[in-house]
Amino acid sequence: MARISTYGVDAKPELQDKVLGTDTAAGANLRTKNYSLSEIVDLFNESNSLAIADQSVFKFQSDISKGRDTGTISFTGGGGVGTTFVATTTVLLSKTAGGGGSIANFLALFPGKDIILAEVNNINNFGRYNVGTMTDYVADTNFLEVQLTSTASNGAFALDAHYIFSEFQNPDNNGDLNFTFDQPNGNLAVWVIEHNLGKNPSITVIDSAGSLVIGEWVYDTLNKLTITFTAGFSGKAFLN
Numbered sequence: 445m446a447r448i449s450t451y452g453v454d455a456k457p458e459l460q461d462k463v464l465g466t467d468t469a470a471g472a473n474l475r476t477k478n479y480s481l482s483e484i485v486d487l488f489n490e491s492n493s494l495a496i497a498d499q500s501v502f503k504f505q506s507d508i509s510k511g512r513d514t515g516t517i518s519f520t521g522g523g524g525v526g527t528t529f530v531a532t533t534t535v536l537l538s539k540t541a542g543g544g545g546s547i548a549n550f551l552a553l554f555p556g557k558d559i560i561l562a563e564v565n566n567i568n569n570f571g572r573y574n575v576g577t578m579t580d581y582v583a584d585t586n587f588l589e590v591q592l593t594s595t596a597s598n599g600a601f602a603l604d605a606h607y608i609f610s611e612f613q614n615p616d617n618n619g620d621l622n623f624t625f626d627q628p629n630g631n632l633a634v635w636v637i638e639h640n641l642g643k644n645p646s647i648t649v650i651d652s653a654g655s656l657v658i659g660e661w662v663y664d665t666l667n668k669l670t671i672t673f674t675a676g677f678s679g680k681a682f683l684n
Contacts, residue, residue, distance in 0.1 A: 456675045499610030499646070500547055501564065502537060504601050512587060515542025517561075517607060520581075520589070529561065529571025529597035536587045537578075537609070551578065551588060558595065560612040568654045569599035572612055608648075608656075613684055621645075625681040633676040635659075637683070640667045645683035647671065652678045 462478040505513055508522035518524070518536050539548040554575045562570035576591035613622055623639040630652075639645065644663045649671065651657050659673040671681065 499608050500541060500550065502607050502609055503542065504603070504605050504607060506601075506603060512536070512538070512584060514538050514540040514544070514586075517609070524601050525603045526600050528600045529569075530594045532571060532573075532594065532601075533592055535590050535592065536581055537590055539586055539588060548588075554578065554590075554611070558612045560608070560610055562608045562610075563599070563602060564606040564608060564656050566599075566602075566605075566654050567648075567650045567656065569602065569605075570597065572596040610648075611684075623683040625683065627680065628678050629676070630678040631676040633673045635671045635673075635681065636668070637671070637681060638668045639683050641683060642666050644669075648682045648684075650679050650682075 460480055462480050464476055464478065467475050467477050501515075502517035503513070503515055504524075505516040505518045506523050506525050508518060512518055516538050519527070520534060520536060537551060539546060539551065541547050555578050556575060558572065558574050560570055560572050571592075572595045573592040574595060576593060578588045578590050581587040581589040621641045621643070623637075623641055623645070625635070625637045625639070627635055643666055647661055647669070649657045649659060657673065657677065657679060659671045661669055661671040663669050669683075
């Protein structure tokens with residue numbers, strides 16, 4: 445194989461682009477394999493490996509014929525593909541993240557709070573709720589039964605989609621300060637954001653199509669931060 449340094453540089457990676465990696469699974473004998481960027485994104489989502497302080501990611505599970513999987517959100521009776529967010533009043537959340545770690549104590553923080561449930565690959569598909577009670581699900585105490593009251597929504601649950609579960613601070617309720625940064629220039633891979641929030645906020649970035657984008661950020665000061673991406677694109681950054 446040629447030296448990696450001799451290959452051309454792709455200035456704008458696509459999700460179907462592939463990278464080389466080593467398969468460490470049992471019996472794989474450390475073989476070199478191709479992995480698409482979309483497969484790597486799915487891995488991060490399914491294992492909940494992107495650590496953001498005030499959110500977790502759950503996979504929507506409609507088929508519960510073989511039991512409920514860890515790291516999932518589901519309805520008590522299963523099914524539910526196409527169920528609108530506005531019609532959703534009860535869901536079951538796994539106490540264990542997709543990566544295997546317990547998030548029970550984290551979830552215990554949410555009763556009484558406003559949350560947003562948004563599809564990772566389509567942030568415009570969301571439900572905003574006030575969380576009521578969160579109690580052990582009688583049929584399976586590895587899950588919490590969560591009562592929800594809808595306050596705003598758009599869209600419906602999609603088959604096997606992943607959803608961000610995060611606290612939502614409504615600016616109309618004099619809650620925690622937040623800021624939305626709009627980047628119209630699709631050529632900039634480095635975003636310098638002066639937000640004047642007086643803190644190091646959590647960060648969620650989407651592109652112009654509404655898909656979640658991952659970057660590396662540095663908190664320059666309590667009122668300014670810099671996010672670096674692999675390529676330029678237009679989109680928004682939500683700071684909370």
